[in-house]
Amino acid sequence: MRTLIAAGAVLALAAGPAVAQNKTVKIGFISTFSGPTAVIGQDMRNSFELALDHMGRKMGGLPVEVIYEDDMQKPDVGKQKTEKLIESDKVDFIAGYIWSNVLLASLKPIVDSKTMMVVANAGPSQLAGELCSPYVFSTSWQNDQTPQAVGEYMNQKGVKSVYLIGPNYAAGKDMLSGVASTFKGKIVGQDLTKWPDQLDFSAELSKARAAKPDAVFVFYPGASGVQFLTQYAQAGLKGQIPLYTAFTIDELSLPLQKELALGVPGAQQWVNDLPNEQNKKFVADYRKKYPGLRPTFYGAQSYDAAQLINSAVVAVNGDLSKKDAMRDEMRKANFPSVRGPYKYGNNHIPIQNFYLQDVVKGEDKEFPLSLKTVATIVKDSQDRFHDKCPMKW
Amino acid sequence: MLLFIEQALNGIQFGLLLFLLAAGLTLVFGIMDLVNLAHGSLYMIGAYFAATFAALTGSFLFAIVLALIATLIVGMAVEVIAMRRLYGRDHLDHVLGTFGLILFFNEMVRLIWGPAGLSLPLPAWLNTSFQIFPGVYYPTYRLSMIFVALAVALMLYLIVMRTRVGMLIRAGASNREMIGALGINIKLLYTFVFGIGAALAGLAGMMQAPILTVQIGMGENILILAFVVIIIGGIGSIRGAFIASILVGLIDTVGRAFLPDILSLFLSQTAASSAGPALSSMLIYLVMAVILVLRPEGLFPAASK
Numbered sequence: 001m002r003t004l005i006a007a008g009a010v011l012a013l014a015a016g017p018a019v020a021q022n023k024t025v026k027i028g029f030i031s032t033f034s035g036p037t038a039v040i041g042q043d044m045r046n047s048f049e050l051a052l053d054h055m056g057r058k059m060g061g062l063p064v065e066v067i068y069e070d071d072m073q074k075p076d077v078g079k080q081k082t083e084k085l086i087e088s089d090k091v092d093f094i095a096g097y098i099w100s101n102v103l104l105a106s107l108k109p110i111v112d113s114k115t116m117m118v119v120a121n122a123g124p125s126q127l128a129g130e131l132c133s134p135y136v137f138s139t140s141w142q143n144d145q146t147p148q149a150v151g152e153y154m155n156q157k158g159v160k161s162v163y164l165i166g167p168n169y170a171a172g173k174d175m176l177s178g179v180a181s182t183f184k185g186k187i188v189g190q191d192l193t194k195w196p197d198q199l200d201f202s203a204e205l206s207k208a209r210a211a212k213p214d215a216v217f218v219f220y221p222g223a224s225g226v227q228f229l230t231q232y233a234q235a236g237l238k239g240q241i242p243l244y245t246a247f248t249i250d251e252l253s254l255p256l257q258k259e260l261a262l263g264v265p266g267a268q269q270w271v272n273d274l275p276n277e278q279n280k281k282f283v284a285d286y287r288k289k290y291p292g293l294r295p296t297f298y299g300a301q302s303y304d305a306a307q308l309i310n311s312a313v314v315a316v317n318g319d320l321s322k323k324d325a326m327r328d329e330m331r332k333a334n335f336p337s338v339r340g341p342y343k344y345g346n347n348h349i350p351i352q353n354f355y356l357q358d359v360v361k362g363e364d365k366e367f368p369l370s371l372k373t374v375a376t377i378v379k380d381s382q383d384r385f386h387d388k389c390p391m392k393w
Numbered sequence: 394m395l396l397f398i399e400q401a402l403n404g405i406q407f408g409l410l411l412f413l414l415a416a417g418l419t420l421v422f423g424i425m426d427l428v429n430l431a432h433g434s435l436y437m438i439g440a441y442f443a444a445t446f447a448a449l450t451g452s453f454l455f456a457i458v459l460a461l462i463a464t465l466i467v468g469m470a471v472e473v474i475a476m477r478r479l480y481g482r483d484h485l486d487h488v489l490g491t492f493g494l495i496l497f498f499n500e501m502v503r504l505i506w507g508p509a510g511l512s513l514p515l516p517a518w519l520n521t522s523f524q525i526f527p528g529v530y531y532p533t534y535r536l537s538m539i540f541v542a543l544a545v546a547l548m549l550y551l552i553v554m555r556t557r558v559g560m561l562i563r564a565g566a567s568n569r570e571m572i573g574a575l576g577i578n579i580k581l582l583y584t585f586v587f588g589i590g591a592a593l594a595g596l597a598g599m600m601q602a603p604i605l606t607v608q609i610g611m612g613e614n615i616l617i618l619a620f621v622v623i624i625i626g627g628i629g630s631i632r633g634a635f636i637a638s639i640l641v642g643l644i645d646t647v648g649r650a651f652l653p654d655i656l657s658l659f660l661s662q663t664a665a666s667s668a669g670p671a672l673s674s675m676l677i678y679l680v681m682a683v684i685l686v687l688r689p690e691g692l693f694p695a696a697s698k
Contacts, residue, residue: 035609035610036510036608036609036610036611038508038609039508039509039510042508168667168670168671173663173667177663190662190666191653191666191670192653192666192667192669192670193649193670194649194670194671194674197614198649198670198674199605200407200604200605202403202406202407202532202535202646203400203403203646203647203649203650204649204650206396206399206400206403206650207396207650209530210395210396210399223510223606223608226512226606227604227605227606230512230603230604230605230606231532231604233520234515234520234522234532234534234535234603234604235522235530235532236521236522236530236532252509255509256509256510256511256512256606258512258514
């Protein structure tokens with residue numbers, strides 16, 4: 001009898017996945033879930049899960065299964081996890097990726113296996129240009145776009161000279177060259193710091209002070225942004241030289257940066273107070289589902305990634321083998337994005353607005369400081385690498 | 394020139410911080426012959442304690458004192474519970490065991506304090522900058538870090554060279570069987586030494602906390618540099634650790650500050666600013682390699698070895 005039950009169990013186990021595979025949408029989601037930047041991964045997962053809740057955890061009638069993998073912020077680990085998702089989990093879609101260097105390392109196995117992928121944060125210039133792929137979509141931006149908007153804003157403010165500081169990896173370099181591409185004044189100096197382990201900026205701050213610029217532009221995502229602002233103030237530079245940022249102040253770092261973030265403008269394609277219906281629902285339900293937390297732009301992009309995948313699955317009625325039809329649908333960006341409607345460029349990077357965001361006091365009952373949309377800096381911004389992408393449609 | 398002075402101060406400050414970490418590491422390594430990879434975890438624990446006590450008491454200095462005591466206790470508990478079992482074994486077992494401790498501490502911190510990290514705000518009187526020369530401002534807090542670390546170095550020197558406990562520590566480093574045979578409670582001595590090492594690491598962590606944020610795994614990167622310091626300085630030597638820390642601190646900071654400019658003389662601006670930091674972080678290891686070739690025991694090897 002016992003052997004019979006065991007045999008039955010083995011059979012059931014063996015049969016289970018084979019049947020299930022045809023009846024679920026399998027999504028592999030790669031982000032950072034350990035180490036100091038795990039809070040970003042957490043927010044991306046929270047928002048992705050919320051999006052699935054909003055869809056009743058079904059896409060085109062099929063139940064959705066998500067496999068979350070931790071890249072540990074390391075390109076080699078990210079690549080390994082990507083290969084695992086494609087080869088042994090046989091996922092239908094891949095989504096996520098915070099870090100440009102991790103994404104660049106993981107790109108080849110995705111493109112080679114023709115797996116549909118939605119990037120929810122990273123935007124290395126190569127991906128928008130020569131490495132663009134018919135299988136890869138982005139719900140974020142190309143790295144340069146946000147700092148380009150900051151450069152525009154500095155022009156509007158009449159800044160004549162700037163000192164640039166950022167981390168030494170793919171995105172850091174893109175950020176600094178992004179500012180440089182639109183800023184009309186003089187760049188009096190720039191520093192790239194070792195990433196991710198250098199967190200003391202004393203040497204760079206001393207140099208920036210000595211260069212006597214009108215402004216300092218800085219890009220430090222996650223907790224390193226907190227450290228930068230703290231040290232900027234300790235060095236006595238706050239109030240002395242105005243600071244402009246991209247991706248340095250968000251809902252995760254703000255509770256730690258506190259007052260230090262006041263008066264430090266940044267640019268973003270999504271801010272939590274954007275007035276469209278889908279965004280109101282997203283922000284309200286996020287705060288209901290995860291008490292004490294607010295969604296970030298990372299989360300907003302992950303939420304849109306789930307919606308983009310959903311739009312493709314719905315368009316083919318759950319027949320995931322119809323990749324061309326799914327791609328055609330995704331190119332329309334035919335879903336209620338939390339940033340408001342946007343279009344896709346030929347390289348599958350969004351053409352979208354960038355807003356000026358400012359830190360304000362007392363707008364939110366639960367949090368003393370919050371981010372607010374002040375103005376639209378650039379309308380329908382398209383990345384400057386799309387000409388290098390051979391894809392046309 | 395003024396910029397150079399400022400950068401040298403930055404380097405010295407970073408070096409002294411490394412010294413606090415390396416001193417404990419070299420004491421434990423030199424005297425107890427224990428490779429303690431979890432030293433960085435004690436650095437992290439110190440920072441978490443300081444941030445917690447600061448939030449509870451509202452006083453920065455009071456928080457530091459409480460956190461020091463708490464870290465000392467945690468260190469001694471770790472020695473009694475875990476480290477004792479490792480002494481008789483070889484270094485590979487130490488590495489394995491203490492690596493396990495790193496994972497344990499990281500997970501414990503995540504359970505207690507959550508994944509987001511904490512901040513330790515500075516009191517207003519420390520959160521300013523100080524004019525050391527006309528036109529050269531330096532953060533007051535970093536200046537006070539230099540003084541505290543120098544005072545600790547001096548105190549450590551006096552304890553090790555001038556007190557009975559110090560005499561036992563030095564004797565234990567030279568010949569542990571002999572000191573045991575003389576009727577000294579070597580177990581207690583080891584617990585004490587490990588506790589002191591932990592408190593020093595904790596102090597480094599709490600002093601760094603207002604500059605960096607308090608977060609999980611914060612000790613792991615800096616620990617590699619602390620190991621470099623004790624290898625350059627000579628294992629077990631406090632004096633060696635002191636000089637090597639300042640050397641490493643200066644090389645790291647001055648390299649970061651000036652290499653990109655030097656490189657930009659013969660490279661493009663972008664290439665120089667991305668090659669500079671990479672090269673300057675290699676510089677320390679190059680210096681270590683050169684020193685090891687010339688003096689395989691380090692600059693100031695402990696007398697016994």
